[in-house]
Amino acid sequence: MNKKLLAFAALALVTAGANAKVKLPHILGDNMIIQQDSEANLWGWDKPGTLVEVSTSWSQQKYSAKTGKDGKWAVKVQTPKASYTPLSITFDDGEKTTLNNILAGEVWVCAGQSNMEMPVKGFGNCPVKGYNKAVLEANRYKGVHYVKIPSVMSSKPLDDANCEWKEINPETVGDASATGYFFAQVVNKALDVPVGLVMANKGGSRVESWLDRDYLKKNTKEDLDSLKMTKNPKFKWDFLYPLLWGNGTFHPILNYSVKGILFYQGCSNVGDPAGQYTQRLADLVAQWRRDFKQGELPFYFVQIAPYHNGDVNGDAGPRLREQQFNAAKIIPNSGIVCTEDLVYPYEVEQIHPCQKQPVGERLALQALSKTYGMKGLFCESMTFKEMKIVGDTVKVHFDNTYGAYNRFEGIKGFEVAGEDKVFHPATAKHFWQEGNDGWNECIVVTSPKVKKPVALRYCFRNFQLGNMANAGGLPLFPFRTDNW
Template sequence: MHKQFLIISAFAAIALSAQAKVTLPHLISDNMILQQNSDARLWGTDEPDKIVNVSVSWSNDTYNTTTGKDGKWLVKVKTPAAGFTPYSITFDDGEKTVVNNVLSGEVWVCAGQSNMEMPVKGFFNCPLEDYNSVVLDAANSKGVHFVKIPSVMSETPLDDAKCEWKICDSNTVGDASATGYFFARLVSRTLNIPIGLVEANKGGTRVESWLNRENLKKYTKEDLNINHIKANFQGDYLYPLLWGNGTFNPILNYTVKGILFYQGCSNVGDPGDQYSQRLALLVKQWRESFGLGEIPFYFVQIAPYYYENNVNGDQGARLREQQLKAAGIISNSAIVGTNDAVYPYETQQIHPCQKKKVGERLGFLALNKQYGMKQLITDAPTYKSMKISNDTVYVQLENLAGGVSRYEDIKGFELAGTDKVFHKANTYYLWTKGLIITCPEVKKPVAVRYCFRNFEIGNLSNMGGLPLFPFRTDNW
């Protein structure tokens, strides 16, 4: 009888031990990168009212917390300066769980739609330029780690997502966000520190797809009844609310440096400044949800594309205009231009192949504004003012960083008279007067536009090779 009791007790102890073991979210796992020099958050679940001890291999500090009635717990640990020394973290509630090969570095979120989601290996019929060379070179990028959050929908906010951290090398780089990877590769090699990418994105999504229920109800007219949502949209990628709940919410406890964002195609056609206001709202929501202060938000202007099967339409241009407005109203933000990041044959390519140019421009922003490399030229030229004299328009630009890329054969400018019909214009640059624009068909110009069409590639840039942002002087 005594022997039987001991056996039963032993099995009961084993069962209780198995039940009590700390459960970590998938983000807290081997190969993770923690934000350097921060109070990084670690969290998980266990039995209610259970003490969880956390120890880290980079210091003698230990941390402990007690789970709530819901079994959830969270601690903040002080992380070391960035470096390539692998560390471990031990979670102990009576039984130990160890996370290995943890690095300290800089962590950036890669958010948005398909042009951020597009991996190095590309999509079907959407290749990455110089793919093979990128794969071979990835052997030098082991300081870049990435984790892809599965793109899933949920009616309620999710706390976890089935994912795993990967170390970039020739075998894994194909799965990384191309835009994110080129950003991380540049920053990692320049600063000689690890860079972690948390990829939380979904192709085709609108800005409303990422807004939470509170903001959607307060600031939009989106119908949030789940049955109505399914009936109102042809593709689930356009659904409001659900993608943010399922794909972004699981990362909000993670301690990050900033957010990289490439989105907007699915909002083409939005009226007025609706998009710029809602993007500003989304940034405010994310910053409040992360609880890390005014973290940087760097985003990408959508590239030329034949929206509505019309190269010469201006729906895409109007969305780009809203994006530039958003950069002016979102604090601690900056935008990169892509007017030169497409080839003439890519009119119908929603995923242009030149992702290196895009990712590195995001990297230039971070290196300049976050990491002190002020010698980098990061702000692209923008329209400043216009003066009309007889049949000639004189345009002044800002952010030239010392000059323009060419004096002659400048393409992309158009003039219109009172009839509001635009014609291609002849443009050259004179440093004493700025851009000098004329057009034989427009004797009395009243307005000028630059690449203000769905698909039009200009050729004017500043001393840093950054393209002039498309613009218009009219409000037609």
């Protein structure tokens, strides 16, 4: 470009700035759901030194901000309680811009990789169970809206994304995150409030894809040069890149006021060293909470489902599930849902299981119980508590049974091993006898091939389906008592 063209381009920019009207990020738009009963963030850009006035349809209060040298402005607006009454917001810098059909409700982020991204209509050769029913019933869920943030890579954090809010109806429901939408269905009906879903995710992404540059430089050996990433044999596909997806796909939503975060990710971290994923996930949650600046946002996440991972009898998958389970113990204000039972036997090589409605419903149970304080719900899956070995028998107690097991006999998924560390399929059944030693009622596990058991496992293979659950039908988390 010659000097004349450069001068002309510069003049064009100055002229455009002089005539600029208020510019809003795309996430602030018609049909959006604003977080109810909160101080919601509103922000944008304008000519430096411009006074931007903000008014709302629900209040006489006026808000204003003056743009800085960078042209940015921001205000916090007190929002009303949830309702289905359409609202509007007007921005005025001398020329008015009005957003319409806004609802106040509950806003949740849908983050993670492809099993969160997976839409109600499914992917190619990856259907979602219940699609037609979701379309037929879409009009029953008034006030459920969503915005899909495009999956974009960037070496620097982006402040905007090309997106728009959509109302759920038969024509739009197919493009919504299935897990997120089925979560929204339950919350919408249980609380009778509008629900907004902010879908910021990327199929195949690793936990490192969402961590920021400072963290990755300090705590990992990840190469953060985007050009070198393209030549690094470690990254066979671009969805494995660190940093870039967080910068391009998640950073644009960090100013938006939300209620909490839903997360479904982990498949691309299978094989991580013990404890690494646990810590990095906990650190990612801390990073997001810091950047949203809205306190200790609730964080509910999904344990990855059984998948062959190249060897149905291997244990790389359950070792990652174990790290996820441990993460739930150290992340404050969090909860994890188990999906051990949400894979059909014929889905051994299907990394996108079709049963997404129960996943969303279980996330909703966590939120309704822990965030919204709804009483009487069974929201936790059963977990291993303790075992006692008596001769050739392993006696087992569990937490979160809610007073019942889903079955007494025909239990599948348990294995026991002796000192040789070789695990064998085991028979498990309900045991009860009179007594008061604390073990008069339990599950007893035995195997004819193990006379002196020392360790117990449940569904601790890449693809091993169990069938044990609690009174709420929530499955037993895979576990092991050994550290081999």
